[in-house]
Amino acid sequence: MPGSVADHTVCLLLKLGQVAFRLSEDRLDALGLRVRHYSILQALADNGPQPQLGLGAYLRIDPATMASSLDFLENTGYLARARDRQDRRRYVVEITAAGSDLLARANTGLEGLDATMFADLAAADRATLHRVLGELASESGLPALYDAVREPTASKKQA
Structure with missing residues (x-):
């Protein structure tokens, strides 16, 4: 980076x-x-x-x-x-x-x-990463934020 x-x-x-x-x-x-x-x-x-x-x-x-x-x-x-x-x-x-x-x-x-x-990560760190990413990817996580941001655009298109 x-x-x-x-x-x-x-x-x-x-x-x-x-x-x-x-x-x-x-x-x-x-x-x-x-x-x-x-x-x-x-x-x-x-x-x-x-x-x-x-x-x-x-x-x-x-x-x-x-x-x-x-x-x-x-x-x-x-x-x-x-x-x-x-x-x-x-x-x-x-x-x-x-x-x-x-x-x-x-x-x-x-x-x-x-x-x-993820070979360089310890097993516990891989499990933690997987859990945290799973939480972010849950329907109440980032996808909900994405949908909320996109919804006004969809509403404008329908009008």
């Missing part, structure tokens, strides 16, 4: 996030995935079939990017989309067996990346 930029925790997180994102993209690229594809597959594995729009909102992925990501994952056989039986205007997205197999390989690769990235 250049100079006193590192004095700001948010700048440290930003720079480390950029590095972690690039390393994750490289690791997932070996499987033909991007981080957003992985996130979609993991969310479906964790939560079961989801409406397409709800999944995008849950992951905070804009609708255009979500549609192109789902197209890719559907065309590669890693997920299936079908019309919602209760509302034929909506699509429900579901992970396939091939998607589950790929997700297992992706998780193995990301676990290896975690081990490499």
Whole structure:
């Protein structure tokens, strides 16, 4: 980090996030995935079939990017989309067996990346880092702040 930029925790997180994102993209690229594809597959594995729009909102992925990501994952056989039986205007997205197999390989690769990235930290420090980052990433943490900042923009667009 250049100079006193590192004095700001948010700048440290930003720079480390950029590095972690690039390393994750490289690791997932070996499987033909991007981080957003992985996130979609993991969310479906964790939560079961989801409406397409709800999944995008849950992951905070804009609708255009979500549609192109789902197209890719559907065309590669890693997920299936079908019309919602209760509302034929909506699509429900579901992970396939091939998607589950790929997700297992992706998780193995990301676990290896975690081990490499944090190898210099003691086990207790890794656990503390994971806990603190988990708290920040919780729905009442930074995502809530992000949503609160973005909501006025969304309200203006609707007006």
